Amino acid sequence: MIKNIIKIVFGCCIVLLFLHCKNEGEKDNFSKSEMENEKSDKFYHYSIWHAFVNKIFEGDITAAEVKANGDIGLGSYNLLDGELIMLDGELYQAKEDGTVVIPNDTTKVVYANATFFDVDDSFELESVADYETLRKHINRKLSSKNMFYAFKIHGEFKRMKCGGLHKQAKPFNDGLDILIPNRPIFERENFSGTMVGFFCPEFIGDINASGYHLHFISDDKEFAGHVMEFEAKNLKIEIDEIHEYQFVLPQTEAYKQVGFEKEFQYKKQ
Ligand SMILES: [Zn+2]
Structure with a gap:
């Protein structure tokens, strides 16, 4: 699936910080070991935190796509239908009444952070x-x-x-x-x-x-x-x-049209 992906690669080389913009096609040039390393050390991020303030409550990725990009994570489901928690490759949905369920793979996600966890x-x-x-x-x-x-x-x-x-x-x-x-x-x-x-x-x-x-x-x-x-x-x-950050934007009409006007009025926790 083609998505607009802005990949910001932060490579730390002693004192220099290199900023690279890569497109998907460039992955073909990576060796197998580089690909494996990329998978294990990538921060996957879908949508923009600030979009929540501006009432972007519907995303266009699924629970299955979140699981394809990590085995731990957090976020929220469409219409803010519960908090998203991913642990050991399993997704959970903490609903507003306090119950916890396992969402279907087709359940839509509005915001997600995920990574394949390895202990450093x-x-x-x-x-x-x-x-x-x-x-x-x-x-x-x-x-x-x-x-x-x-x-x-x-x-x-x-x-x-x-x-x-x-x-x-x-x-x-x-x-x-x-x-x-x-x-x-x-x-x-x-x-x-x-x-x-x-x-x-x-x-x-x-x-x-x-x-x-x-x-x-x-x-x-x-x-x-x-x-x-x-x-x-x-x-x-x-x-x-x-060290690597993958930023994926929604392609919904609401996202395309939103103006990022309001500032947060509460302290982030
Ligand atoms: Zn949270």
Whole structure:
């Protein structure tokens, strides 16, 4: 399938940052080992974070396409019908009523981040009081704030607070800046699960969420959502450093016509 793909390749060569724009045809020149390396170390990103604010709530890729581009990930489904969580190659849909289901391969996705996870570094924490404490610990492990990172973090959660999304219907009245402060909140105590997500550098701007963005799925697959706050113990933090970024734009009419006018009115979490 032909898509408009802007590929930004960040290659770090000691002190030089090379920026390449490649098209799909150039892949033919890659050796087999280069292709395998590319698959394992690519940050796949569909749609623009800032489009949510401007009420772009329908995408044109499917759940199957997200799975073809990674085995962990996060995002949202069309009409904001739940938070998207991908763990170990399986997609989950955390609905607005708090239930968690496995979507069909044909279910449409409005926004997604994904990667094929491979562990570059890992460490363990016996006790973590809150999200901010975890961020500080991970910050010390990151080799640079100018790279992309994926995380897989399993542990026991004394408490976990996740955000969901209210499903929207046309005509769309409110952007994400209005919807997020009024999002459904789900809380659970004393259970285990996995946080999956990403760190994006500040320079990502309005294209994606900068800083940390984590989603969660419980081991029993009955509780999931966007990580807001937690208290945890026995966390195993696995980190995948990523140097390549694949940015895929929607080809919907609504996306083609949208003006990116509004700014976020809430603090990104
Ligand atoms: Zn989220």
